[in-house]
Amino acid sequence: MSNSPAPNKQWKISRIELETWLDEIAVARTLIAPRLVSGIFLYRHVTNSSEIAWSEEKSESPHTSRPILSSKEVFFPPTERLFTIQKSGQEIHLEENYPNWETVVFGVRPCDARGVKLLDAVFMDTIPVDSCFARRRGNTTLIGMACKELNSNCFCTSVGGAPDDAHDMDIMLYEADGEYLVEAVTEKGRFLIPGGEWKETSETPPKSTSNGQFPIPQKGKWLEHFNDDYWIKISERCLSCRACAYVCPTCRCFMVRDEMIQPGEFERIRCWDSCGGENYRRVAGGHKPRAEKGERLRNRFYCKFYYYPEQYGLNAESACTGCGRCIEVCPAGVDITEVLLDLEKSV
């Protein structure tokens, strides 16, 4: 199914129609949606719509809860098997394990969809194509839901996003007066819309409330302040716990290693990793670049706003989606918006 834009078509559906639709999807495909797992929200497999976590259960048209981890993990799982290795004497047999199932992710936030798009730049738009990521991406349809407003840590509007940005979705839903406005964004999304059953509408999607923007430092600022003591100062409270990287929709560093499944059978896996780790760049000879915490934290900010855009041809775009998860999760109060404002102010 192509990602090309669909003719601009919209429908208006009730909560019941939405649930019926999701139940039907869950029968034919793997449906992933925000779900309450041991007290936290995560994008997880749901077998029907009743398992989905809604943030305003009592409201007529509730929004889904925002998961603590972004939808990155649907396409780029925390741990993923690349292939299996069978060893018998001097014989070796390798077998790739491609994910091969049709998946629909429901309740995707605009910041998360933008994150997936930014990962495309690394894994699909830059040669060679990463076959595991590409396979998952091709098999997956994104159904987004517009945020009504920005919450206290959100700043998507400052990094080129918007709470109702439908760009990177296949289908976008907007809550409106007890009903949902459904917009088919791509052909792939249009394919999921049940024909004829829904009421078409030409209504304009409701606008979300957006609480302003702050300026993002441009390239010159980053170049100028690389050697500032500021990075050491700001990192004093950093614990190098790397939680910021794991919750980030666009942090994509990974490690690769082999694990034993049983004697004679192994798997090569890749796992999320982060430039915040002390031994992240240690080489076999013992040389350990970026040994200082400040250098590592600096690398994370520089990657988001300078390196990643430069390496993967994002032009002026940053690799930050403004979701604010890193602020939420940091136990030491490192706040990316504070860093951006400080850098912008600095002379």
Place this chain on the structure above:
Amino acid sequence: MLPTLGKLVKVRDLADEIKLLRVELLDGRSEAFKTCQPGQFAFVSAFGLGEAPFGIANAAERGPEVDFAVARLGTVTTGLHELGEGDIVGVRGPLGNWFPMKKFQGKDLVILGGGIGGAPLRPVIQHVLEHRSNYGNLSILWAARRPDLLVFSDEYDEWRTAPNTTLFLTVDSPDEGWNHNVGLITQLLEKVSPSMENAITITCGPPIMIHFVTKMLQEKMGVPPKDNYVTLEARMHCGMGKCGRCNLGEKLVCVDGPVFNMEEVGKLLETFL
């Protein structure tokens, strides 16, 4: 990220705790290495343990087998050391950029290798020896901490006897019977002082050595940064510009390198040290 299977056709000790693995690629995959250029690298798998990147240690002209010099330092390299002839490894490559050997034609070459850093320079030496008349004088400055850590010692005679080629050896701690230089490679460089008038320099070794050698070449011997080449080591897990681990500022060593000249290195936001 699926490697090609390769058979170890030769395993020999290169130096203390350093082995040379010669790999014959299976399933007709040696084709991929026919166009391999000096300076490129590949990942080698010890199946069940993992894979690690190594500079390809021979020139394509000396193929079709592919050589890797493996120092026993970590899990993967220890696993590779335990393998013998006939065992199967995985190979992913060739990856990365290379020394622009065509551009170097007609120039003198000064090659400075420290320890196992000599391995990715061996294909440069072999390439020059295979196309000897295309290049000017070749000076090889080869260093190690101890004589038993000097790599490719059984090939020194071939290098020494090639036309317009000179080999200089140095170690920090000599043993009995050592009759070459003693001291750091920078001291050797100062002593030998090859003509830099029409020269390209190529350095590989530990980061601290690269730092002092390239500095000396530039500041004391007048080598312009654009003619002062290095090949850099970095931790990598993919070699294809995805895993993010090897970045030096805005550059990725795996796809933008590992070969850089000092003009390029000088422009990087982050230092390699």
